[in-house]
Amino acid sequence: MAEKKKRISRRKFLVRGGLGTVGVLAVGTYLFRSPIRRAMADAINTADAPYVGNTSTPVIWFEVTSDNEIIIHSPKVEMGQGTFTGLAQMAADELDVSMDQIKVVHANSISGNMDGFATGGSTSISSLWIPLRELAATMREMIKKEAAAKMGISPSDASTENGVVSAGGKTMTYAEAAKDITEWDVPDTPTLKNVSDYKFVGKAVPRVDLKDKVFGAPIFGMDATMPDMLYGAVVRPNAIGATYTGADISKAQGMPGVVKIVQEKDFVGVVANSLVEAENAKNVIDAKWEVGRNWQTADIEAMIAVGQGEPFVIQKEGDAADMLDTEDGIITAEYKSPIGAHAQLEPNGALAYVEADKATIMISTQVVKITRDEIAKRLDLDDDQVNIVPTFLGGGFGRRLHTPNAVQAAVLSKAVGKPVKCFFTRKEEFQNDTFRPPTHHVLKAKLNINGMIEALEHNVSSGDVAFGSPMVPGIAAPLLGADLGAWRGGMIQYGGIPNYRAVSWRQKLPFATSWWRSLGLLANTFAIESFIDELAVTAEKDPVEFRLAQIQDDDRGFRLKEVIKVAAEKSGYKDEVVNGRAMGFAASTDANTPCAQVVELSIENNEIKVHKVTCAMDPGLVVNPDQVRAQCEGAIIMGMSAALFEKMDVEDGQLTPTIYGPYQMALMKHAPKEINVVLLQNSDTPGAVGEPPLGPIGAAIANAVFRLTKERLRSMPLTLT
């Protein structure tokens, strides 16, 4: 992607010193071209989002401590995806410090280093690839210059390594160099090093948060504490479309440990001395709800159907619509996916402390700025009076792109004048999730005389994904037309087909649907790649060769072909059943990252048993191969879980089930014993990692099952008859 060189603004690079125990605090900002225009355009064209942080005032990026440690203030949150580790590697290489001299923390919202976009969309490393390294290199040069001045030598004679500036036999640590400096001379942005000269980028360094996570450190939102903290519980709706109208709180008053019952226009909550006491009191509040229709699963399924709602053509090449507008020689199939829950292990919630003119919120969130804005609005505070302190997330997966629940904790805290921690129960999590919407897909194709695809069309009907989110303001929806989240993965990736078209049908459901890791990719790829397999079978062609023959000859096509070839080769893909096991093939392209997977499975006791998955993915330059592998392994099993087991139902107006177990998910016994991840790097910049490997798995399983049983499973969760 050609882009204008971004530069650090010299006059914005300020430095403050002497805050708390910190020896030095470096503050810089980074200027970008129009973030809004770029964000929207890129989201549409490439699903690639830039860092859209503060562009006008200085923000904290790095601290140098008196112990000669560098602390990065990350505008992106760590939810397991390994971003902190990647950022540490990128910064360490330009700062010339070792990995054990660098630490990453979440940037608080008042530090200013807050990404107005979010942490999501597999964009954290790619969006900070240039800015973070340029900032690190600038800081290295600034420190080098100050050290040289203090040592009385020329900066051009000085070199830097392991946090030490050396010249002519003299040495000085970064901390010593930075000590007592209040006026810094900011150089022009230095030229970045060659990637091949990096010591850490490209290497499988261990996660920087590994030990905290192995020894049980209190790093998550639910672990946060403050002195004199109380516990809150809020009565949450259990029915679809329920509107709070009031409550009889008489039974809850005087319950053990109750400090206050807080009645607001839109909710009622309890503050108590312990979590159990808060929950007990909450459970005897008789809240009144205005409930709409008595929704059932069948009602939802009837709404999600191609042909209903608003259609938007999202891709068009040639004349597929006309060519397929006949029944003669047309192959067609329908696919479905169910409502999916996030089911992340740490429930949503926050610890809030609201004082006279400020609010502090400790929370696991993917949307720091939106949460800050929501709190400021509700409490009538200025933005800079609200400090969001992000914690490590006990799973994100898109669930924490909506954390308006922080407002409730803040309101409860304000009511009692003390810190209040308020979390969802598991049942409330399942009932109030922002679900992965169900989908319905209709695919049509026409083959030519040689058995190749002459025309192909994908129609997808889905509940909202992006349009259900505060990240996409209401005014943007009509401009964008189709829901960019719903159609993620819904476009045809085989550009060699002469005529193709993809159409997204929007349907607004009566319950919240939104971002779920990989958005529409999982369901769309399941449908498209199952259908491609059906076409290969009809054409009596090898499914790998069939795919390769219909990919265009450009950069994108080259990268897709490579992952397909490598996955086929490394798995030893065979279109036949061997010893009761069959293989299934599928490939997808998500946010410019192509990924191909081969599943090897058998059927035991009428259950699908996945033995091995081979995954070839090309995310471009790989910052940490171990963590990219970890993302692939996890995404493969999470995708298997969704493809084989997961499903929410609607019964008598309620979403169900509301507990793990009945909401069936993949467990240890379902995980493949062998996962072989092969990483290709046919791009010199890092691309998307966390979501793309969720694409192919559903179709790869269904395609393998077909080879074994001749039964074509077209509905997730995949169930054998």
Added chain:
Amino acid sequence: MKINFNINGTATSIDIADANTPLLWVVRDLLGLKGTKFGCGKAACGACTLHVDREAVRSCSYAIKFAEGKEVTTIEGLGDEKNPHPVQQAWIEEIVPQCGYCQPGFMMATAALLDKIPNPSDTDIDKNIINVCRCATYYRMRKAIHRAAEISQINTEENG
């Protein structure tokens, strides 16, 4: 009501009005040990797994009154950076955690499994390690469990 038990090898006494309070909240909120996690409150996910008298217990559904006179071990007492438990050592070697939230529960369940079956087969693992991990780190966890068994074996041999 007063309840006396050992937590990570240290005698402790708590005074609690509701003796049915789950052990999980006593450990987390009264004793301040946050490594044991809340996941579901119904013993369905295993995030709250700790040891009571060396048995794996889902502490969200274990009333504090039953802990009287017993030895409770949490992830904080399993091992530390200087002296990691073989399970923690293996978890570090295999770089298992992603978000990390469910991992203490898995490590506690694994430590209890190795206590009973020092060298578990894949089938033993499938039957006994039934916690939920949403990041789906199961592939590395299985490797780490086998590795932990090896480390324990080596430690035993070295110690005679």
